[in-house]
Amino acid sequence: MKASTQFEVLKWASLFLKEHHREPKIAELLLQHHMQVSRSNFYATMREPVPPVIIQKFKADIQKHARTGVPIQHLTGYESFYGHHFHVNEHVLIPRPETEEMVQHTIHVAKQHFAPNHITIVDIGTGSGAIACILALELPSATVYATDISIEALTVAQTNAEKLQAEVTFLHGDFLEPILSKHIHADIIVSNPPYIAKTEEVRLTDTVKNFDPSLALFADEEGLAAYRQIINNLPKVIKKDSTVVFEIGYDQGEVVTSLLRAVFPYVQAEIIQDINGKDRIVSAKLSG
Numbered sequence: 001m002k003a004s005t006q007f008e009v010l011k012w013a014s015l016f017l018k019e020h021h022r023e024p025k026i027a028e029l030l031l032q033h034h035m036q037v038s039r040s041n042f043y044a045t046m047r048e049p050v051p052p053v054i055i056q057k058f059k060a061d062i063q064k065h066a067r068t069g070v071p072i073q074h075l076t077g078y079e080s081f082y083g084h085h086f087h088v089n090e091h092v093l094i095p096r097p098e099t100e101e102m103v104q105h106t107i108h109v110a111k112q113h114f115a116p117n118h119i120t121i122v123d124i125g126t127g128s129g130a131i132a133c134i135l136a137l138e139l140p141s142a143t144v145y146a147t148d149i150s151i152e153a154l155t156v157a158q159t160n161a162e163k164l165q166a167e168v169t170f171l172h173g174d175f176l177e178p179i180l181s182k183h184i185h186a187d188i189i190v191s192n193p194p195y196i197a198k199t200e201e202v203r204l205t206d207t208v209k210n211f212d213p214s215l216a217l218f219a220d221e222e223g224l225a226a227y228r229q230i231i232n233n234l235p236k237v238i239k240k241d242s243t244v245v246f247e248i249g250y251d252q253g254e255v256v257t258s259l260l261r262a263v264f265p266y267v268q269a270e271i272i273q274d275i276n277g278k279d280r281i282v283s284a285k286l287s288g
């Protein structure tokens with residue numbers, strides 16, 4: 001590659017990615033990362049030369065991404081979520097923008113229905129800790145617990161919580177088990193559990209299926225096993241008038257609602273769509 005101004009380097013990379021059927025926008029994000037500049041400063045220096053050592057590293061990353069589909073977040077080591085940087089690696093799901101919408105909804109529920117009371121929130125299957133950490137930061141009077149069955153994920157989550165100074169108690173175990181055994185009772189239970197059916201794997205991009213942990217993506221019983229297990233344990237861990245907020249797959253709203261109704265006949269559930277108009281959240285008041 002002869003190119004040496006930022007503009008030329010970027011143009012080469014965008015084209016290269018396009019030719020390999022990858023998202024060209026990745027080039028910009030990755031170059032900003034390698035140059036350690038913000039988005040706004042980046043545009044001001046388009047005609048400046050890029051140091052050869054940066055070009056070399058950047059080019060290697062672009063080629064690796066094009067060849068293998070490795071997510072850019074595994075190359076940079078982080079993803080931004082709700083305005084904060086979360087460290088990620090191969091042991092955790094890269095937190096998704098849809099999940100930011102669920103966090104926003106959960107904050108709204110907490111403020112609307114519970115403020116100014118002290119409340120207890122539990123995040124099940126915390127992964128990078130993204131949901132739990134943001135809730136702890138945004139709702140400082142809440143006590144936040146988070147569980148995961150993956151020790152490696154909990155290590156990542158703990159690192160993120162420490163860096164962000166988010167007060168979260170992380171517990172290791174199977175979905176709600178650690179909450180049950182510690183006799184914790186929650187006002188809000190929130191979870192983005194694994195919900196993809198194994199038969200859907202063929203439809204996922206290589207960036208997702210080869211790099212996000214399978215434990216984070218797939219659930220038995222056509223993707224419903226985690227919801228079923230969590231819902232069956234809910235009666236033992238909730239306070240009176242509590243709310244559960246689940247992230248769901250686009251076609252799981254009705255079935256997750258009926259799983260809830262089987263255990264809580266008077267549940268008041270709503271299915272909420274994401275910014276792309278897809279069903280994405282089931283939010284349910286469990287008594288009343």
Ligand code: SAM
Binds near residue numbers: 192216
């Ligand atoms: N909460 C994170 C987020 O929204 O970005 C990660 C969600 S990821 C879809 C699901 C998480 O559930 C993974 O971190 C996985 O390790 C965890 N998990 C899978 N099976 C579990 C189980 N039986 N008990 C507890 N956690 C589990």
Ligand code: GLN
Binds near residue numbers: 216218247
């Ligand atoms: N939303 C993720 C995806 O589409 C899946 C996360 C999950 O199974 N909870 O890849």
